[in-house]
Amino acid sequence: MPNDRLPQLHTASPHTPPVARAIEGGAALSAVRAEFPALSRRHGDGTYSYLDGPGGTQVPRATIAAMAGYLERSNANHEGAFPTSEESDSILAEAHAAAADFLGAAGPGEVVFGQNMTTLTFAVSRAIGRSLRAGDEIIVTRMDHDANVAPWLALEEERGVTIRWVGIREGDCTLDLEGLESALGPRTRLVAVGMASNAVGTINPILRIVEMAHRAGAWTYVDAVHAAPHMAIDVAALGTDFLVCSPYKFFGPHLGLLYGKSERLEQLAAYKVRPAPNEPPGKWETGTLPGEALAGLLGTFEYLARLGREFGGAGETATRREALAAAMATIQATERGLAVAALAALRGVPGLQLRGIVDPARIDERVPTFAFTLAGRNPREIATELGRLGIAVWDGDYYAYELIRALGLAESGGMVRVGFVHYNEPAEIERLAVALVEIATRTAAPSRSQS
Numbered sequence: 001m002p003n004d005r006l007p008q009l010h011t012a013s014p015h016t017p018p019v020a021r022a023i024e025g026g027a028a029l030s031a032v033r034a035e036f037p038a039l040s041r042r043h044g045d046g047t048y049s050y051l052d053g054p055g056g057t058q059v060p061r062a063t064i065a066a067m068a069g070y071l072e073r074s075n076a077n078h079e080g081a082f083p084t085s086e087e088s089d090s091i092l093a094e095a096h097a098a099a100a101d102f103l104g105a106a107g108p109g110e111v112v113f114g115q116n117m118t119t120l121t122f123a124v125s126r127a128i129g130r131s132l133r134a135g136d137e138i139i140v141t142r143m144d145h146d147a148n149v150a151p152w153l154a155l156e157e158e159r160g161v162t163i164r165w166v167g168i169r170e171g172d173c174t175l176d177l178e179g180l181e182s183a184l185g186p187r188t189r190l191v192a193v194g195m196a197s198n199a200v201g202t203i204n205p206i207l208r209i210v211e212m213a214h215r216a217g218a219w220t221y222v223d224a225v226h227a228a229p230h231m232a233i234d235v236a237a238l239g240t241d242f243l244v245c246s247p248y249k250f251f252g253p254h255l256g257l258l259y260g261k262s263e264r265l266e267q268l269a270a271y272k273v274r275p276a277p278n279e280p281p282g283k284w285e286t287g288t289l290p291g292e293a294l295a296g297l298l299g300t301f302e303y304l305a306r307l308g309r310e311f312g313g314a315g316e317t318a319t320r321r322e323a324l325a326a327a328m329a330t331i332q333a334t335e336r337g338l339a340v341a342a343l344a345a346l347r348g349v350p351g352l353q354l355r356g357i358v359d360p361a362r363i364d365e366r367v368p369t370f371a372f373t374l375a376g377r378n379p380r381e382i383a384t385e386l387g388r389l390g391i392a393v394w395d396g397d398y399y400a401y402e403l404i405r406a407l408g409l410a411e412s413g414g415m416v417r418v419g420f421v422h423y424n425e426p427a428e429i430e431r432l433a434v435a436l437v438e439i440a441t442r443t444a445a446p447s448r449s450q451s
């Protein structure tokens with residue numbers, strides 16, 4: 001994303017707070033898209049549309065270059081007395097520091113890397129479970145991805161913990177906050193909750209939920225996997241005890257990332273080998289970290305920080321934290337336009353039933369992830385037809401296991417899910433809508449065409 005290919009920011013007075021601009025206009029969006037080599041993939045004679053972001057996003061050149069560079073020059077194990085190991089260790093240290101900036105953590109000691117969010121959550125839940133007693137309570141929700149449910153459910157059997165469920169309001173797929181309030185009690189030890197739904201896109205009022213949990217004396221474990229590609233995260237402002245996300249969902253390599261308040265990471269006993277450090281983050285990072293992936297994540301942060309400087313109003317002197325937060329504000333502003341347009345386009349498809357928040361006036365309560373059914377068609381058939389056209393979408397339950405059941409859709413193949421991120425183009429919404437209208441029209445008139 002060289003500067004000369006992007007519109008320059010207007011000079012702001014030193015007292016004007018930075019204002020994030022959306023990535024709009026052909027030149028700006030083309031420059032951003034050019035950063036992602038995968039986006040130039042062709043499909044037959046046409047283009048390819050990545051609407052599978054909720055399953056995993058594409059990565060910018062900076063990520064690819066950093067991964068290759070690590071493997072070419074600094075590939076070594078930890079704590080050796082030789083230059084490549086020293087270089088590798090400084091990359092690992094820098095990745096922790098940058099991830100702390102991305103999340104708003106106090107420092108690198110609060111950042112733990114692992115294989116993915118699921119593995120980290122099983123590790124932390126086992127460690128928390130060690131101190132729980134029969135009758136202690138954990139709250140989970142029917143909106144969450146199962147990776148923030150199953151690890152806690154296992155403690156029912158292992159430790160005699162009581163699980164309390166918070167449901168959703170089916171009409172708009174929002175969390176039942178009154179249900180949460182009444183589930184909280186003196187025995188509640190932890191509330192496991194998502195920041196945004198990976199199925200229907202609902203953003204949860206996470207600050208309020210953390211406050212409710214803390215008032216009851218419970219810890220919070222926030223799954224921010226689906227929020228991280230769409231909005232700035234500030235763990236200090238949220239006050240959460242834990243927060244997890246997955247870099248491969250926000251333009252980085254396959255990795256998991258856990259934030260834990262330093263006192264929590266220190267006080268809990270981790271399952272670890274004896275020679276491993278006794279302090280966080282090392283005590284939580286079992287075995288050898290994937291150095292090339294951490295290097296790649298540094299490339300992702302470099303890309304995002306540039307986005308924050310060029311569009312987000314973060315000046316050249318802004319800190320990395322400020323630049324990253326500005327990037328996410330730009331991404332949010334960009335996605336707002338995509339969300340409004342996608343909502344209107346999907347609602348215009350005959351027979352399409354969208355679940356979740358569908359009122360355009362409430363667009364700020366959701367991310368641009370949309371799940372729907374189409375009358376008379378199985379979600380897998382629709383995904384397959386779109387896939388043949390070069391439009392990548394998901395179908396099924398995407399492990400939002402309870403949500404799909406709560407909506408009564410488990411037996412009928414779940415829903416089709418399309419997700420937009422900042423590199424998607426308005427033209428891709430149009431392309432999707434045209435394809436869906438064609439599928440819907442063909443479905444609505446099979447007997448006529450067959451007779």
Ligand SMILES: Cc1ncc(COP(=O)(O)O)c(C=O)c1O
Binds near residue numbers: 115116119197226398
């Ligand atoms: C909301 C949410 N939470 C958790 C996960 C699990 O993440 P990971 O693949 O890093 O284990 C996913 C993956 O799809 C997700 O979307």
